Amino acid sequence: MANQNANDNDTNVINADNNSSNVNSNRNDDNDAYEKVCYVCRRPESKAGKMITISPDITICNDCMQKAFNQVNSGNFPKMFGIPEGFPFAGMPDDLMNMMGGMNMGMPEKQKIKKKKPDDQVKPIDLKAIPSPHQIHASLNEYVVGQEHAKKVMSVAVYNHYKRVAALHQKKDVEIEKSNMLMIGPTGSGKTYLVKTLAKLLDVPLAIADATSLTEAGYIGDDIESVISKLLAAADNDVEKAQTGIVFIDEIDKLARKRETNHRDVNGESVQQGLLKLLEGAEVEVPVGASSKNAMVPMVTVDTTNILFICGGAFPDLDQVIRERLAKKSSMGFNAELKDHYDNEKNIFRYVETEDLRNFGMIPEFLGRLPIVFTLDALDEKMLTRILSEPKNALLKQYRELLAMDEVDLIFEPDALEAIAAKALKKDTGARALRAIIEDFMLDIMYEIPKDDNIGRVRITRAYVEHTGGPVIELRGQEPLRLANEN
Template identity: 65%
Template sequence: MRMSNKDDINEKLNIEDSDDKKDYTEEICYLCKRPESLAGKLMQIPNHIYICADCMQRTFDLINNPDNPYINMIGIPPGMFGMTDISSSIKTKKAQEDGKSKKEKVEFDRKKIPSPHIIKAKLDEYIIGQDHAKKVISVAVYNHYKRISSHAPEDVEIEKSNMLMIGPTGCGKTYLVKTLAKLLDVPLAITDATTLTEAGYIGDDVESVISKLLQAAGNDVKKAERGIIFIDEIDKIAKKRNTNSRDVSGESVQQGLLKLLEGSDVEVPVGATSKNAMVPLKTINTENILFICGGAFPDLDKIIKARLNKQSSMGFMADLKDKYDNDKNLLQKVTLDDLREYGMVPEFLGRLPILFTLEGLTKEMMIKVLQEPKNAILKQYKSLLAMDEVDLIFDEEALEAIAERALEKKTGARALRAILEEVMLDIMYEIPKDDNIGRVIITKDYIQGKGVPVIEMRGVSKQKAIASGN
């Protein structure tokens, strides 16, 4: 009697120890999971992987798609696995990249950039003093964006107006650049030169500053190519003296920055600060990027003083060696020779044609910094207490006492915030306890730790001691 197909299959599967044992299970496609009976004949690739003809065709179609982000990410030219000519696709892509800068130059309108006097007026709202520095940076920025605009002359090539900004710590160098970028609505990247090292050593390569600008522009190459890069602490890459080890973070970094300042095509990683095989790269032209370098240059005043004291002599009407000891704005007399003596290479200084200095903050300027800017520190505290329906008042003597303490710290305007945080701690802690408090007056004695603030209750004026650690 002939067995049914079901019995025939069961009989074959029950032969456990037979040498003729065969595997009657169907293979399935690795991608779509369909068995061979449905997908048709499967193709076997290494590692015992089976793929059907439909999935294989879809894979080739995906690879040949020029808009595929995964293929562009790993750098495979479109058409590499199809019938498209590879050389023609590469030429097309290169032509598109070459036309980016030209296209952007036509699209950019210089009328979007305000005039220098308008830029300076906006900077005056946030930054106290530094009139010369604000005038210089306003003109330089305005000329730079005229240079890259669609109305720039074609018969004359206008050079870049990169800037070198020198000033003591806390005088407003970084804040000046931040306010400028906010006013112009252009991408801004702020980086410290202290993290930059020569290629091949631990640290960030010089191309990482372009990567940060690309991130600030939302990975938009066109937008990044008209942005601003501020390299702070530029004095930290001066040539090291009296050292026998390799200077990987000094002169070599200056040499690496030369091509960026001058203008060149740079391949930078997207979303990372170092190049590796897993990170896609984009090409950015730095010709239209404005570079602003700033630094405090400690001990530069000694070099300036030594140069100025070469003319000192003995006798009547002679310059004394201690003539410049108390000059707070000695940095304004800086020259390129002084910077070369400090350790900056001539090639680097030559690519920063605009050199200007910022003034050190005086007592009067400190008081204005407390009160006048749009986001002044006192305005911030007054707004915080106004939420509790409490008025905050600083008398004139208290402001002078705060400015004097800030000057003693020798950290510029940054000291004002630290002092006010200390002074306002107990007030901000105690005021919410009593809803009847209507006004707080800060006095000089309280700033000096000799007294207490004046507390005025709602409708009644009296003095109340607030717990203080002073």
């Protein structure tokens, strides 16, 4: 019996050793996939050369190690690492020494840089696996209502981007250039939502950046290269994967040249000038896992030549610029157009030209690097009604799901949907107004329903939406009961 217990104990020890070795092996495999970064100067191994491993979490390059030796010889070794002179290491308590020894002094996970793969290990993209434009368009139709022209343009552009990336591995004689896009549309028309939906459907890294936070280098705010840092983070710090990704810069109209100003335009025309090199294609150094450059963050070089850029903005007051240009073309005669012909045109952005964008404040060099310009239509009452119920994650479906958790059915009458769309149209903020309106009249319902377990169904009527009546409450196993609106 004692021998049996001893054998079992030996088996457990062996299994524990095997498990420990497997964990260490997996950890080593994970570490092998990333570059080593110098703990002092934060340069990766591809730039600083071979590293000297001091501990599993700390590596130092040869240059910093030589500097450390020089500091030791001169007696300034503690100063190199920021340690005050005369720091009492000898008198430090054992508990504090153990605590410092157990601290994780290695590189944070989000700042680890993946090693560059040899060309023979990079898997080329299968052209047959690339979704065709009509497949991308069909997928967008499940989430986005209307905007057929915009979805068609984006589907073709993304499809060509896939083929362009595939052509890089085939090394064809003809070099295919990228076509960056500029998306113009009124607020709430679905510009950002289109790109976010596209991010769910594609297998390439996609980063969404906001142009309002960008400033000229040296000023408070995000550097221009921060948009590439976000793309690198979306690619899991894989430089090669990020170099074939897509970047969407929202609120690009906020970079328009400021008129009648005497101060330096650090977040307008200056940022447009700085974005030129990114749009055209250049090798830029970007921080890994941070939005700004500093001495404690590793830097990598990213080539933006094969990155597809999509810029979008609402461009307020651009409609007035377009109408002024169209009014100048009006002439006299039987077939001439009146000067007020375009005053009531809701989709005036359809007539936009490069001249209008220059008058708005965008510099010609910037517009020249965005060859594809397309617009989104303003939403009318019919489109807003469809947005409420047709997409996969429509607002009505979201609220039905919320009440379903309380075992209550939620039904919207067709007249109620029309009333919601009419109220949203008056707010002039596009589809964003729909949620605000629904939240307003759903507040009392969401508050009262958890009180009563007998409620089985709630029917939203036009009168309730317009605050002239109440919803229809159906109790479980009873006739419907119409309640007066408390407002």
